[in-house]
Amino acid sequence: DSGVTQTPKHLITATGQRVTLRCSPRSGDLSVYWYQQSLDQGLQFLIQYYNGEERAKGNILERFSAQQFPDLHSELNLSSLELGDSALYFCASSVGQASGYTFGSGTRLTVV
Amino acid sequence: ILNVEQSPQSLHVQEGDSTNFTCSFPSSNFYALHWYRWETAKSPEALFVMTLNGDEKKKGRISATLNTKEGYSYLYIKGSQPEDSATYLCGSAGAGGTSYGKLTFGQGTILTVHP
Secondary structure, eight states: OOSOEEEOSEEEEOTTOOEEEEEEOOTTOOEEEEEEEOTTOOEEEEEEEETTEEEEEOSOOTTEEEEEOTTSOEEEEEOSOOGGGOEEEEEEEESSTTSOOEEOOOEEEEEO | OOSOEEEOSEEEEETTOOEEEEEEOOOTTEEEEEEEEEOTTSOOEEEEEEOSTTOEEEETTEEEEEETTTTEEEEEESSOOGGGOEEEEEEEEESSGGGBTOEEEOOOEEEEEEO
């Protein structure tokens, strides 16, 4: 157990639907990062939150949104899902940019 | 270099061989370079984070060096073992502007160590 908890582990949903992925960071970490790994793609950075505020944004689609709550857990909301959104979504947390990231076990999303 | 690039894409070595991989990254606006080890069906695990030019880090048989002026980092594995088989990822984080807060990863080097 890395200390970063992601739920659910697997999710199968239909096109057009909306899902929420949840992440609890490692105790003491203020930064949360979301990454997407699609088939044959590397880890693509989506978004970072630090202590409740959005800090950096990657190539995150407008259909996707995220937030970090006062207890530091984070949620990634994916809406109007398309087949191409099927991927492994990782959450990671860290103390800061100069510290290694601790990754969760990922949520595998399958859109059918 | 606009993106993070890793070479080779894959590598097959025999047990006991020493090996090394390269990570190239944008040298301007650099903040930190990360190395991760990613085993199949698991999550990436941090190996090293380096920030200063000339940094060298070591963990057991694995070591890494950093050259921020020319934008590259090497990861070395001495005396490879089958359990070293994994994908090795490097990621570069920028210091400011649009790069700030983003750790951009390369595609990884897949290492297979044959007994």
